[in-house]
Amino acid sequence: MRREPRWLRVLRVAGLGGLGLFTALPLCVMAITAFTPLDDVRDGFTWWPSRVTGDAFVTMWSTVDLAGYFANSAVVAASSAVLSVLVAVPAAYAVSRYRFPGRDLFRAAVLSTQMLPGILFLLPLYLIYASIGQATGILLQGNLFGLIITYLTFSLPFSIWMLVGYFDTVPADLDEAALIDGAGVLGTLLRVVLPAAKPGIAAVLIYAFMTAWGEALFASVLTDAGSRTLAVGLREYSTESSVYWNEVMAASLAVSFPVVVGFLLLQRYLVRGLTAGALR
Numbered sequence: 029m030r031r032e033p034r035w036l037r038v039l040r041v042a043g044l045g046g047l048g049l050f051t052a053l054p055l056c057v058m059a060i061t062a063f064t065p066l067d068d069v070r071d072g073f074t075w076w077p078s079r080v081t082g083d084a085f086v087t088m089w090s091t092v093d094l095a096g097y098f099a100n101s102a103v104v105a106a107s108s109a110v111l112s113v114l115v116a117v118p119a120a121y122a123v124s125r126y127r128f129p130g131r132d133l134f135r136a137a138v139l140s141t142q143m144l145p146g147i148l149f150l151l152p153l154y155l156i157y158a159s160i161g162q163a164t165g166i167l168l169q170g171n172l173f174g175l176i177i178t179y180l181t182f183s184l185p186f187s188i189w190m191l192v193g194y195f196d197t198v199p200a201d202l203d204e205a206a207l208i209d210g211a212g213v214l215g216t217l218l219r220v221v222l223p224a225a226k227p228g229i230a231a232v233l234i235y236a237f238m239t240a241w242g243e244a245l246f247a248s249v250l251t252d253a254g255s256r257t258l259a260v261g262l263r264e265y266s267t268e269s270s271v272y273w274n275e276v277m278a279a280s281l282a283v284s285f286p287v288v289v290g291f292l293l294l295q296r297y298l299v300r301g302l303t304a305g306a307l308r
Contacts, residue, residue: 062278069273084278088265091275097261098283101241104172104257108179109236112187113229115180120191121217125203135192141185146245153178154249170252178246183236190235194228195221234291241287258283 061069062084064077088094123131157168168174198221206216222229244259251260262283265276 058277058280061273062281064274066272066274070270084272084274085282088272088275088279088282091272092261092264094258094261094279094282097256097258100172100251100255101258101283104175104179105237105240107172107176108183108240109233111176111180112183112236113232115184116187116191116232117222117229118217120188120195121221123188123192124195125200135189138185139189146182150246150249153246157250169250170255172251172255175247175250175255175257178250179236179240179243182243183232183239187232187236190232191225191228194225194231198224237290238287 060075060077063080063082064074065079065081065083068074068077123135154169157174161167161169168177202220202224203216206220207213211219242259243257247257247260251257262276262279265272265279
């Protein structure tokens with residue numbers, strides 16, 4: 029193999045270093061502000077606080093109902109992620125293994141939904157939920173159930189598309205062998221295909237969870253004071269007279285911690301799941 033030119037190596041290192049600095053700088057600002065007294069950051073950010081304190085990590089729980097917002101976000105994100113997998117697995121398996129009229133059209137339609145910005149669906153979805161509430165009495169606004177359904181509709185198309193690509197990498201001979209042994213279609217899916225598709229399923233779970241955890245647009249419209257999630261609840265650190273900059277930064281770090289830890293623990297599955305279908 030031809031040796032890489034020195035200038036190209038230097039350019040790559042400089043580019044990656046600049047990208048890393050661009051990513052790390054906001055995190056540094058957040059961390060410094062979180063450990064800075066409020067009086068030091070009330071009028072603007074400072075790199076050198078008068079003293080280092082962790083009081084913001086204590087008071088942030090009482091300033092707003094952060095624990096309640098944390099619980100709401102956990103319920104919504106976990107529920108939408110699990111439901112996304114439960115629905116996407118049989119749908120993707122059917123598309124991957126069976127040939128039926130409209131199969132290619134279905135795959136294209138599923139993927140094309142990701143091309144449209146979410147704000148286009150906000151007003152129609154709100155009107156649909158309002159109509160359902162008037163017709164049936166089932167309220168989908170101002171509660172977690174409506175938000176879970178909303179996030180499920182957003183994560184499901186990509187989940188189906190990604191699992192189809194992963195199921196395509198699992199040899200169909202395994203299915204035939206299981207069917208010959210009398211496993212049945214459902215038994216083949218549960219006992220043969222799913223164990224071989226664990227990385228793809230983990231990737232779908234991570235994607236659906238992270239999508240729901242940080243979403244703010246629909247959560248700001250479809251929730252009320254009792255069902256508010258973290259992405260919306262963090263705004264309450266800003267009042268008419270002041271902004272608790274140290275507490276909002278401390279809360280941002282705290283709520284990001286579970287997602288970062290989960291991503292680090294499952295990143296190998298995410299990489300394998302995302303690249304399996306692409307390398308086919």
